[in-house]
Amino acid sequence: EAAVTQSPRSKVAVTGGKVTLSCHQTNNHDYMYWYRQDTGHGLRLIHYSYVADSTEKGDIPDGYKASRPSQENFSLILELASLSQTAVYFCASKNWSSQNTLYFGAGTRLSVL
Amino acid sequence: GDSVTQTEGQVALSEEDFLTIHCNYSASGYPALFWYVQYPGEGPQFLFRASRDKEKGSSRGFEATYDKGTTSFHLRKASVQESDSAVYYCALGDRYNQGKLIFGQGTKLSIKP
Numbered sequence: 475e476a477a478v479t480q481s482p483r484s485k486v487a488v489t490g491g492k493v494t495l496s497c498h499q500t501n502n503h504d505y506m507y508w509y510r511q512d513t514g515h516g517l518r519l520i521h522y523s524y525v526a527d528s529t530e531k532g533d534i535p536d537g538y539k540a541s542r543p544s545q546e547n548f549s550l551i552l553e554l555a556s557l558s559q560t561a562v563y564f565c566a567s568k569n570w571s572s573q574n575t576l577y578f579g580a581g582t583r584l585s586v587l
Numbered sequence: 588g589d590s591v592t593q594t595e596g597q598v599a600l601s602e603e604d605f606l607t608i609h610c611n612y613s614a615s616g617y618p619a620l621f622w623y624v625q626y627p628g629e630g631p632q633f634l635f636r637a638s639r640d641k642e643k644g645s646s647r648g649f650e651a652t653y654d655k656g657t658t659s660f661h662l663r664k665a666s667v668q669e670s671d672s673a674v675y676y677c678a679l680g681d682r683y684n685q686g687k688l689i690f691g692q693g694t695k696l697s698i699k700p
Binding site: 478516533564573575576578580 | 621680
């Protein structure tokens, strides 16, 4: 069954440390996304990619980097984690021809202390 | 910029009650509108979409009608079940179908048996 798998499922990080969140999809989809979920804000787009080795900025990219080394894998990198980055992060994928029907992973709960 | 507003942060109902979750949007042109549902411990799942004025989307007994005049896409269900308990997100799609969704704040639906 096609799926989007995120790792780790939860993480505790220290302020100023480096955090890498990973995402792997078996949907054979072209597009991949990182969204952030905060109470009261819904989900907001951080970065996305429509092809391997290329990433694009979303609506809230500051403080985040992304990497798409292959079609299946998409990482979100926090070089200097901050308290304000405590949130749940969702990875998603989409077929290029799909009308914005995204397939989400189960999420990574990140706590920055 | 474009935005989506969900009026209710939480809704509590009993089984077989009628459900309405309000969604209003602000955008230029004719954006596609979506409803996603998120069950506890999972990522959001696509429920249905509508792409033009007066179009009705529906799935699993839920429905919503795209109304450009009132800029609304309210979610309705005639008779809710306990299994409908979840968080519901209204979302607005980008005109190029790149998956760059703008989500509302979400509405947590709780159904008492």
